[in-house]
Amino acid sequence: MSSSLRTAFPRFILQGVSASVTTHRSTPVNAARRAFTSITSAARPTLPSIQPQFTGRRFAGGGAAPQKDGFPIIPLVAIFVGGSGLFYLLVKQREGNIPERLRSKERDMSTENDRKLIASGPRTKPAFDPNDVTVIFVLGGPGAGKGTQCANIVRGYGFAHYSAGDLLRMEQARPDSEFGELIKTCIREGKIVPMEVTVALLENAMRDEIKKTGTKRFLIDGFPRQMDQALKFEQDVCPSKLVLFFDTTEDVMLKRLLRRAETSGREDDNIESIRKRFRTFVEASMPVVEYYEKLGKVVKVNSSNSVDEVYEEVKKGLDERLKLKN
Ligand SMILES: Nc1ncnc2c1ncn2[C@@H]1O[C@H](COP(=O)(O)OP(=O)(O)O)[C@@H](O)[C@H]1O
Numbered sequence: 001m002s003s004s005l006r007t008a009f010p011r012f013i014l015q016g017v018s019a020s021v022t023t024h025r026s027t028p029v030n031a032a033r034r035a036f037t038s039i040t041s042a043a044r045p046t047l048p049s050i051q052p053q054f055t056g057r058r059f060a061g062g063g064a065a066p067q068k069d070g071f072p073i074i075p076l077v078a079i080f081v082g083g084s085g086l087f088y089l090l091v092k093q094r095e096g097n098i099p100e101r102l103r104s105k106e107r108d109m110s111t112e113n114d115r116k117l118i119a120s121g122p123r124t125k126p127a128f129d130p131n132d133v134t135v136i137f138v139l140g141g142p143g144a145g146k147g148t149q150c151a152n153i154v155r156g157y158g159f160a161h162y163s164a165g166d167l168l169r170m171e172q173a174r175p176d177s178e179f180g181e182l183i184k185t186c187i188r189e190g191k192i193v194p195m196e197v198t199v200a201l202l203e204n205a206m207r208d209e210i211k212k213t214g215t216k217r218f219l220i221d222g223f224p225r226q227m228d229q230a231l232k233f234e235q236d237v238c239p240s241k242l243v244l245f246f247d248t249t250e251d252v253m254l255k256r257l258l259r260r261a262e263t264s265g266r267e268d269d270n271i272e273s274i275r276k277r278f279r280t281f282v283e284a285s286m287p288v289v290e291y292y293e294k295l296g297k298v299v300k301v302n303s304s305n306s307v308d309e310v311y312e313e314v315k316k317g318l319d320e321r322l323k324l325k326n
């Protein structure tokens with residue numbers, strides 16, 4: 001798994017992050033986001049303004065009207081050559097501003113193609129075909145029991161399990177990660193890390209898993225936490241088959257998290273961060289559950305009961321919906 005985190009980020013990260021950062025409020029997160037954006041914001045050379053100020057032989061009186069003795073070929077050629085030169089310099093400068101690690105690992109594409117990809121918009125089709133790759137999103141409040149039940153499902157059904165939170169924590173801990181501080185701040189504040197980072201980590205993890213083990217069934221745990229993540233992942237990576245939603249009360253979650261805090265070593269398992277995470281869950285993540293409920297994709301499980309009882313309900317839901325055997 002750790003090797004997957006060392007995989008270079010897909011180039012869409014570069015495109016998407018700059019597009020997603022539109023507000024510049026001066027919070028630590030926004031400051032970090034601005035720093036993140038600087039990857040793409042290469043200083044652009046100022047193009048000289050080209051005024052129709054030709055006073056030579058072909059243009060009279062500073063005006064733009066060509067004289068009747070011919071087409072203004074020389075100025076046009078000069079503009080074309082100058083413009084191409086500036087464009088070339090701009091491209092070179094931008095390449096220099098993109099860290100090698102953020103470029104594709106498979107260097108089978110030319111720089112010209114890289115540039116086109118960076119400049120291109122969202123993908124026209126997802127990286128994985130949903131007829132070939134099964135994705136189940138696992139949602140629920142902090143401490144609802146997502147990770148615990150995912151471990152059961154891995155044993156019972158042979159899914160590969162990727163927790164978005166775990167991938168982010170590993171990326172944060174990687175010594176030369178340029179997103180470390182950003183991730184740390186978001187996790188401590190119970191905020192959601194810009195989606196491009198998380199989606200890239202997940203896509204790379206899935207790609208590695210398929211390559212190494214051939215597994216094509218994925219539990220994506222603790223993701224998507226916000227509507228933009230859901231839409232981006234489904235458009236660029238893989239549409240989901242189901243959403244497994246663990247439902248319980250804040251009281252239950254709080255007790256479990258405070259207990260987990262005794263051993264987890266997690267920076268966000270403290271009362272202050274927990275309260276913030278609850279708020280983010282209600283405001284940002286519940287709309288995702290509601291969105292998938294309207295699409296008829298949610299398997300809702302009451303996770304207030306014991307681990308075994310919850311798993312019984314999970315199995316019932318999965319067997320009904322996926323027609324899988326455990
Ligand atoms: N059904 C359950 N009953 C009691 N404790 C649970 C149950 N499910 C999980 N736990 C415990 O609660 C804590 C949070 O569970 P976890 O699976 O890590 O939640 P999440 O991944 O949703 O944050 C863990 O310490 C776990 O052992």
Ligand SMILES: O=c1ccn([C@@H]2O[C@H](COP(=O)(O)OP(=O)(O)O)[C@@H](O)[C@H]2O)c(=O)[nH]1
Pocket residue numbers: 140141142143146163164165166168186187188190191192193194198221222223224225268277
């Ligand atoms: O898609 C994700 C998943 C997680 N997180 C961050 O990681 C933290 C921990 O998430 P995790 O799923 O590990 O833990 P949970 O809060 O569900 O116990 C969250 O509060 C967020 O700050 C995020 O930004 N995006």
